[in-house]
Amino acid sequence: METKKKTPAEPGQMQQIVATAIVNLSALIYGTIVGWASPMTPKLQSPDPPVGLTPMSDEVVSWLTGVLCIGALMGTPVFGAISEKFGRKIAGCLLTIPYGICWITTIFAQDQTYLLVARFFAGVGASGSILLVPLYVGEIASSGRRGMLGSLLVLFINVGILIGFVAGAILSFKVFAICALVLPLCYLGAFVFLPESPVYLVRCNRTKDAARALLWLRGGDKPTVDRELLSLQAQVKEAAALNGKVSFKDLFANKGTFKGLIIVLGLLGGQQLCGIFAMVNYAATIFQMAGSSMSPNTASIIVGAIQVFGSYLSTSLMERAGRKLLILISCIGMCICHCTLGTFCYLQALKYEVSSFSWIPVTALSVYVVVYCLGMGPAPFVVASEVFSAEMSSLANSVSLIFLWALGFFVVKLFGTFMGLFGIHGCFFILAAFCSCTFVFTLILVPETKGRTIQSILDELNGFPVNSHNGDYRTTNIEVKKDFPIPEQV
Helix, strand or coil: CCCCCCCCCCCCCCHHHHHHHHCHHHHHHHHHHHHHHHHHHHHHCCCCCCCCCCCCCHHHHHHHHHHHHHHHHHCCCHHHHHHCCCCCHHHHHHHHHHHHHHHHHHCCCHHHHHHHHHHHHHHHHHHHHHHHHHHHHHHHHHCCCCHHHHHHHHHHHHHHHHHHHHHHHCCCHHHHHHHHHHHHHHHHHHHHHCCCHHHHHCCCCHHHHHHHHHHHHHCCCCCHHHHHHHHHHHHHHHHHHHCCCCHHHHHHCCCCHHHHHHHHHHHHHHHHCCHHHHHHHHHHHHHHCCCCCCCHHHHHHHHHHHHHHHHHHHHHHHHHHHHHHHHHHHHHHHHHHHHHHHHHHHHHHHCCCHHHCCCCHHHHHHHHHHHHHHHHHCCCCEEEEHCCCHHHHHHHHHHHHHHHHHHHHHHHHHHHHHHHHHHHHHHHHHHHHHHHHHHHHHHHHHHCCCCCCHHHHHHHHHCCCCHHHHHHCCCCCCCCCCCCCCCCCC
């Protein structure tokens, strides 16, 4: 009886996981900043606030998130330019500056203006994290690990949010900020030892440095390093046809790039409009509708823990189930949860007796958080790192993230207005409609990218036939220089 041979493990898995975990510490920092708002808002609105002499108004509280989005809007093109000109590693190190300014300003805050300034710099740092992490991970990860490693972004953000919820519940205002200031220093101390992106190094004609970086990232497997360097050099040679720097108009000059941009904008737009902001920020209200007596902090911690669990599931399933399937499941699940909550709130508004069904809103909220983290949370960022060529990736993702933060600002500032116009039940039904639209969009336009090379995906987007062997890059009739020695060690 014949036994099946086991597929050999891809080389350098542990090194790629370590590098991904370190760069994602910046995402964890962003998560703590997001989580900070929930436990600190009641303290800032108390009669004896830790900052200023008067309680913070609801309008100023809304600007704590709004100004973060504005900072991210301004920071995205800056970090995009830095990562292209000076490299991913320099950009990653510079992330610590706005994060450090955020927490130092919070520690020494004298009035509410200081906090708005702190949140602005937090947004600048957040823009760098959301741009850099998928870009760096997509360029260091092998095709078989890209989905799993890419999904760690949302997991680390959610772990950071949970840390913020828990620390905010047990620490004072200033002690929280002092402890949080340590995180950027830890991140910087670890990140400086990581290699630069091999893609960036090849584009800068630093082939020997790229070989050293790949040798470490692929666990010293020289045949794999040889093969990937050949592929990268071929891609760079093709990119040279653009004759210089990539400009905004190049996003529309190529069918595949334009289609990739539409796909990423659609997914990121669906992510913002699927209602995660509403569900997380109104978690305490939903628990109250269920007749729960737990405090808002406890409710937030429970939701944060569920988010972490959902992100863990996504990390486990991203390479098994695929990106497209997880997004579709996520959209269906979120739509059902929104409709369930909308119906419950509508019946409650009509004065129907629904106390015997008080378990429904908490269950719907819990399921919603899990299915969001399963697909719509991480998958758009993973897909964004896979549908653009190496020379277009940074610019295309910068444009996509500017759209993301602008839409996020719109949702944050106008959701309260929509609640006043349509009621909370009406808002839930509107969010369900957005989830349905994202489902249809994904079903029709989004390709499955699981386990495929970037070139295979680009061929499909451009309408070219995809080669066999999982779409490996075609080097036929391309002269590739190989006049460099593969170093023995990094």
